[in-house]
Amino acid sequence: MSQAFKHTPPATQPLTSKTNVADPALWESYSYFPIFEQMRQEDPVHYCAESTYGPYWSVTRYEDIMAVDTNHHVYSSDAHLGGIIIDDGIQNDPENDFKAVNFIAMDKPKHDEQRKSVNGITNPNNLQHFGEIIRKRTSNLLDSLPVGEEFDWVSTVSIELTTQMLATMFDFPFEDRHKLTRWSDVSTAEPGSGIVETQQQRIDELMEMAAYFSDLQQSRKDKPDNIDLLTMMTHSPAMANMPPEEFLGNLSLLIVGGNDTTRNSMTGGVFGFSLFPEQWDKMVADPTLIDNAVAEIIRWQTPLAHMRRTALEDAILGGKQIRKGDKVVMWYASGNRDTSIFDDPDKIIIDRKNARRHLSFGFGIHRCMGNRIGELQLRILWEEVLKRFSRIEVTGEPELTNSNFVKGYTSLPVKLHAL
Template sequence: MSTAVDNTSSGERDIHDPYAYELDEIDVSLDERFEKNTFEGFFERLRKEDPVHYCAESENGPYWSVTRFEDIMKVDTSHGIFSSEGGITIAEGQADFELPMFIAMDQPKHDEQRRVANPVVGPMNLKEMEPIIRTRVQTILDSLPVGETFNWVDKVSIELTTQMLATLFDFPFEDRAKLTRWSDVATAALGTGIIDTEEERQAELIECLTYFTELWNQRVNEPPRGDLISMLCHGKATKNMDPMEYLGNLVLLIVGGNDTTRNSLTGGVLALNENPAEYDKLRADTSVIPNMVSEIIRWQTPLAHMRRIALEDTILNGKHIKKGDKVVMWYVSGNRDESVIADAEKFIIDRAKARNHLSFGFGIHRCMGNKLAEMQINIAWEEIMKRFKNIEVVGEPVRIRSAFVKGYSELPVRLEAW
């Protein structure tokens, strides 16, 4: 791991300068670069010079970075060669606190467990949820202070996604803030103000398990219903899960149901402010919203990466990857790959083929809730444009210190009504 610090005046290298390093010294997994939004230059260099790149030393151990669109897709769809078993993040979990979850399982168990939860985001359920989402979006937007500065993340992004999570789980609505807290605790880097130690993380996740176990015990003795807890406790492949596997799948569903929508809702506001000509396009023609939603999700890339483990020796883009090696698909880099996405560095709301992005992954692990996420963001922007001529960003965004969840904790804004 490089010992470079951000102190160029003392003659030492700037950790945010991608050309301050030899190629084999680059470690793109540093959380700080994502927090300070200085990571893109490193990925641009790797895409050009070493698209399948080996980092021998890092806080997360040795790993391969896959940075181009086509190589990422190959890894993501080659389930017999690259396994998700044991974890999906570059950071290793705690050996004494393993959380099995179906996204971190291989076939056939992955398919069996995912199939149990899939109906909650199936076409029939989405059709039923659409008016609920719209009503909640309307209520949230109508409560916002026009002409006053407030944090968009708290007032809109978190509130909307938390309400939706509560609906999916049929979770007690008055306690819905717990879902946001557990999502943050599950993914937060240590020492960022959310949690300071792994022991704190584990203690709060056990609280999550305790709460959800009570819900399980209620619903297992009731007829099957359409919420996720009822589906899990009555599903053939999930009804006999041990407690840690139940907790692992809960964390997966909570984080998955939270981060894509939450951070794309914020990222879209920021992108439109950074690209005012695109905001003018939107004001002139709101029929572009569905296409814009796909572009926002590409542009934001709410989860920066997914990891795999090589099950056998293999070759990827000329590089020899050994059995057991950690392979990281950097979606955040593939979504800027100019060889596949024209003008990938630009935010273009009427982009052709806007759905051609990596943010939801590919293959058996493609995001289960991608249609729900798109629907929520689409409805949000439809209702925003009915009410507000402008959402003006009036201060710097505060980004999350994480190389996994690419998101925000603060975005100060001021609304202007039509």
Template sequence: MSQAFKQTPPTTRDLTPKTNVADPVLWENYEYLPIFAKMRAEDPVHYCAESPYGAYWSVTRYEDIMAVDTNHHVYSSDAHLGGIIIDDAIQNDPDNDFKAVNFIAMDQPRHDEQRKSVNGITDPKNLEHFGKLIRQRTSDLLDSLPVGEEFDWVPTVSIELTTQMLATMFDFPFEDRHKLVRWSDVSTAEPGSGVVESQQQRIEELMEMAAYFADLQQSRKDKPDNIDLLTMMTHHPAMANMPPEEFLGNLSLLIVGGNDTTRNSMTGGVFGFNLFPDEFDKMVADPKLIDNAVAEIIRWQTPLAHMRRTALEDAVLGGKQIRKGDKVVMWYVSGNRDTAIFDDPDRIIIDRKNARRHLSFGFGIHRCMGNRIGELQLRILWEEILKRFSRIEAMGDPTLTKSNFVKGYTSLPVKLHRL
């Protein structure tokens, strides 16, 4: 396995106003990591004057990211100002009359009103029900896997388990659940990334998603007591009768949130334990470490690399003058490797004392509402793996997503070794 994945080598690149760490090409083989290390050391709030995304600030240190993420009065998520990702092309496309808006891309008070409408999905009673379902499905899938034969972990395990759970959370037709995978990928893909070739293709596929869910929604209108996200969206006053762009936007948000984060952490854990096998041995010796290991995997993986804000007023951040209207990008993937907070951050250390301080779920009013479900799925997966397998051997390097937003995997060849 390539040693390049094990550490962050220094970079000889000079930091200039043309340094565009968001270039998706850098994200196919971890080239962005040494650039972030250099930024944290030399220019932690870095200004990129020119890029395909326009000018933007990169916020790379943990404490500065926290300062932005917890100050929604100064740093806005509003979709009409650009939203939450660095690429706001779909919002600015003059030929697109159907622009997605969702509650994570809203400011107060609308944000809280809409978020509360679906928060109930993570009530303790629902989590108990989901836990039983997740364990049964995880057990069945792991028991069906070929032992001693090479297969691709990403579609066989990570995508399948998260898609099953996502279908349950929406009460989505199980036989069509793989549509959710495609729509999740399309929601976050850049044109030319290999997922979609053009912005027009992306819009057309998202419209298909909206039409499918609109038809499905009709069956929920006379079932207000169903416990699923689509029913909650249909009957809660804050989301009932949403305009089409908000319906589409919130669907995309919930699908991506329930899919990409968990599925890429599932793969990231397997890959990470191949890079640091002593940590896997540590977990085998003491399974009580699984809870903390899950938090550490999520820190190390950082499934969503960034969130973007727009400055509502002039402000000073890290000694730099931010102007009203500036695009400010919080690089969670950099903050989670800040040596001022995390010792030896490029390693997975499953008994790390402050693993839960990670930034991967965000902070403030936009903190991920599905974090408990994601952690539950990961914890159960590793509990069931340890019951069956002595090792999950990576047979080669993973293929990474070409994305500066979803930090994930498209392939990881593995071989299972039975206990």
């Protein structure tokens, strides 16, 4: 099963200025792993002079990524300079005059003001409340699954659980919750990816999302005490009167952040345990390892492969001269496999001592605000799985997302075995 993934062969082509590790085709076949390993060893801050995304720097070692991520004074997330994704066109299409701006694609002070408006969703009282909901839903879903019959874990479990939680966090009409899944996919999709065919199709669907939420928002104006993200946005001085591009951008950010990352870690854990079954046995023998296993799965999966910044001034990074205006891409998927930080990093090791040092949530002012909710969902999932099943058998190869940003799965066939 997936030996090519488990033991990735070394890269055979020399690195050049045309080496483009962001090519989405590489991300459908795990072909990026050997390239990142080669970059970390030979050219950890690598310049690609030509690509469909224009020229960019690849930052591949852990310490260099941290240097960029924690220095917002030099490396900007501002959407007007390019934003957080390597593909400028996803956030800013000059032909369509389409711009989507969110607080993660802003610098201080506006970033802090908008982030603070919704950060309360993860306070301890809310986490306790959400935990009760998550456990009930997880238990009900797992009890409904067929034992001994093949089904798709992605659509049946990962998408369903995270979409239910996302609907709760927005107080979104539960019967329409699968719209959130679609909008999450569309928000990060490149035209021709199989999710949307054209940029115009993508824009049309996101405008549909904005219109739906705008109508929904009207019902929140006289309910300031509701505990949900849309109400918080509606009654926050920093977000109440956002222009349309910021309203749309922040909706996309919160939907993707609350959905894609957790759902792909849910699937990544199942796939990872199939590759390293001794780690599953270790967790079965000692369920107290679940908390650390969650962090290790998030490191190993790295559900968002990269974040991009734009240099505000000339700087030296990893011995390379970065010029003002350069596109700098932090490859979390590479930094989380850096052998100078993580021993045997291609393996899941659920009792890894430094699993929580992973880069998957980012660092600095843009560190993921929903990390505790995501970890909570994953912890509860594995706790409830261990109560019911002796193992989850992966019965075929996973299908991977056609994306260099969302590192995930579109399908994973499995079969459950009862205790």
